[in-house]
Amino acid sequence: MNHTRKGVPTHTLDNLLDAIPNNEPIAAGLKLWLVDRSGRLISPGTFTAAPDAPLMTANCPHGNTPPSRECPCGIHYLPNVERFFLVADHMAKLNPHLPTAVTIGIGIGRTLTDFLPNEKWAGATTLRSDRFLALRCLYADNVPERLAVLLRARSTVPTTRGATETHARRALDEIRAALSRRGDSGARMDKDTP
Numbered sequence: 001m002n003h004t005r006k007g008v009p010t011h012t013l014d015n016l017l018d019a020i021p022n023n024e025p026i027a028a029g030l031k032l033w034l035v036d037r038s039g040r041l042i043s044p045g046t047f048t049a050a051p052d053a054p055l056m057t058a059n060c061p062h063g064n065t066p067p068s069r070e071c072p073c074g075i076h077y078l079p080n081v082e083r084f085f086l087v088a089d090h091m092a093k094l095n096p097h098l099p100t101a102v103t104i105g106i107g108i109g110r111t112l113t114d115f116l117p118n119e120k121w122a123g124a125t126t127l128r129s130d131r132f133l134a135l136r137c138l139y140a141d142n143v144p145e146r147l148a149v150l151l152r153a154r155s156t157v158p159t160t161r162g163a164t165e166t167h168a169r170r171a172l173d174e175i176r177a178a179l180s181r182r183g184d185s186g187a188r189m190d191k192d193t194p
C-alpha cells in the first residue's frame, strides 16, 4: 500500500545515499522527534521543525563551523540503538500520549560528541555532525492513524509504524546493505552502532 501523497517524492534508500560524498566520514544514528498536529516532526530539544527534505544541515549563529568545540551547534543524534530506546521508552512512560517518531540515518562530515554532558539523554553520548541524512522514519504506536496519514504524506523517506529497537536494527541492516551495494563497506560507520 502506498500512502504517499502525489507530488511528495519518497526517495529510495539507494537514491538517498547518493547525497553522501565519497571520502566523508559518516556515522549512523537515531534522532527523536515529536509529531505535531499537522504531522510535522518537531525537535524535542529546540522545538524547530525538521526540514521538508531528508538532509539536515547545521547552522551556527556563533561564527564557528559546526560542529565546533567552541559552541553546542550541530545536528545531534544518538549512535547507540539500545541506549536510544532506553531513553525513548523512558520518555514514553512519562508522557504516554505524546506522539513521537524516530528518524534513522547517517551523520555526515566532521563529528564531535556533545558540547556538555547531556542529562536529558540519561548520560548517553550524543554525537553532532554538520549534516544528518534521514533514511527511514518510524513512528510510535501511540501516533493516531489520522496523524500518521499526515506524517506519511509529508515524509520524504520511507515511513512506517513501529518505533521499536527491532525495527530500528532492521533499518540499520538495510542501510548497511545499501552502503555495501554502493561498494562502501559501511566500515566508516560507527562500530558501536549495532
Ligand SMILES: [Zn+2]
Binding pocket: 059, 060, 061, 062, 063, 064, 066, 071, 072, 073
Ligand atoms: Zn554555534
